[in-house]
Amino acid sequence: MTTITWWGLMWCLLPIALVSGIYFIWHGKPSEVLISSARMVIQLVGVGYVLVFLFDSPSPWTSLAVVTLMLAVASWIAIRPVRGQPGYFQPALLALLISVSFHLLLSLKLVMAAETWYTPNLFIPLAGMYLANTMNALSLSAERYHAELRQGNPVAQARLTAFNAAMIPQINGLLAVGLVALPGMMTGQILSGISPLIAVRYQIMIMAMVLGCSGVGSAILLWSLRNTPLAHTLKPHQPQKGKEPAAPDA
Structure with missing residues (x-):
């Protein structure tokens, strides 16, 4: 099984930057993409730690x-x-x-x-x-x-x-x-x-x-x-x- 490293995951910033750039060029709101992407990362990492705890102590x-x-x-x-x-x-x-x-x-x-x-x-x-x-x-x-x-x-x-x-x-x-x-x-x-x-x-x-x-x-x-x-x-x-x-x- 191929494991994704945190450094490898940094390449995911590229599509986020591309979509944000389109918003910026077309006078949209790139902040919506940036904020929602940041929330996605924080929420998923947070729930990952929660799930590790739940899997170790099922109740x-x-x-x-x-x-x-x-x-x-x-x-x-x-x-x-x-x-x-x-x-x-x-x-x-x-x-x-x-x-x-x-x-x-x-x-x-x-x-x-x-x-x-x-x-x-x-x-x-x-x-x-x-x-x-x-x-x-x-x-x-x-x-x-x-x-x-x-x-x-x-x-x-x-x-x-x-x-x-x-x-x-x-x-x-x-x-x-x-x-x-x-x-x-x-x-x-x-x-x-x-x-x-x-x-x-x-x-x-x-x-x-x-x-x-x-x-x-x-x-x-x-x-x-x-x-x-x-x-x-x-x-x-x-x-x-x-x-x-x-x-x-x-």
């Missing part, structure tokens, strides 16, 4: 505490497009909790037959992948649902349109995998020396569970939003009958 309570924190953060990020609107956070939290918990149980106990469900090197990475993908689906569905209601579309139509929008990345991923790209988990396993045929099985599980998490989570969110104030107050626009526009003054 159901620490694993649950970490995933609970991830759940809260994912719920807050999921409603970012509609954060100024009331009534979205609790449905997002409920949708993530139910959909991710169900698919984690399905993955760990039935597909992988893990003896200990809280094993950190299984529980936390799977929870992270499921939460991240479901979070993105919820963001898409919440934003589109709110936009459709603002346009005066009925709740049922807004719900279907939002669900379709949320599932576009998942459907595209299923169609493209193996033909356009090798997913990250499969690529990482292959680079670490695992047989591609074994990596394929894990990737099939991940993609099926992510599809389920995204679909179930979006459905729960959209179902929970049916009674939001906006769904009751906004009605489809109907032209007024029997009224002609006033003629301009001569």
Whole structure:
């Protein structure tokens, strides 16, 4: 297995510098790229040390505490497009909790037959992948649902349109995998020396569970939003009958 050194990792500054340069030349904000890249490095190095500690001292309570924190953060990020609107956070939290918990149980106990469900090197990475993908689906569905209601579309139509929008990345991923790209988990396993045929099985599980998490989570969110104030107050626009526009003054 090839090990990446810290000095070798310095070459990753080159693509960051290239993108920042494009922002600068086109009078954009290169600070966004620089700050987000710095945060990425700090967050990943920090979580690396945390995971080393968790792997050395596995405990159901620490694993649950970490995933609970991830759940809260994912719920807050999921409603970012509609954060100024009331009534979205609790449905997002409920949708993530139910959909991710169900698919984690399905993955760990039935597909992988893990003896200990809280094993950190299984529980936390799977929870992270499921939460991240479901979070993105919820963001898409919440934003589109709110936009459709603002346009005066009925709740049922807004719900279907939002669900379709949320599932576009998942459907595209299923169609493209193996033909356009090798997913990250499969690529990482292959680079670490695992047989591609074994990596394929894990990737099939991940993609099926992510599809389920995204679909179930979006459905729960959209179902929970049916009674939001906006769904009751906004009605489809109907032209007024029997009224002609006033003629301009001569």
